[in-house]
Amino acid sequence: MIRERIIYWLVGTAAAFGGVFMVRVLSHNLPDNGRIMITLLGYSLAFLGLFIITLGTKRKG
Numbered sequence: 417m418i419r420e421r422i423i424y425w426l427v428g429t430a431a432a433f434g435g436v437f438m439v440r441v442l443s444h445n446l447p448d449n450g451r452i453m454i455t456l457l458g459y460s461l462a463f464l465g466l467f468i469i470t471l472g473t474k475r476k477g
Contacts, residue, residue: 424472432465
């Protein structure tokens with residue numbers, strides 16, 4: 417059970433940081449068309465990562 421929670425936290429944190437990296441770093445080096453797409457994907461990935469972290473904090477039982 418604890419191992420499962422740790423996996424949720426690690427995957428969620430990696431996804432959230434990956435999304436933030438996409439928005440803050442990658443999107444600034446692209447032209448406008450690519451910037452909008454990468455920004456939307458980055459925000460989506462960041463929110464998905466936060467959602468995955470919440471799954472790791474749910475109480476079982």
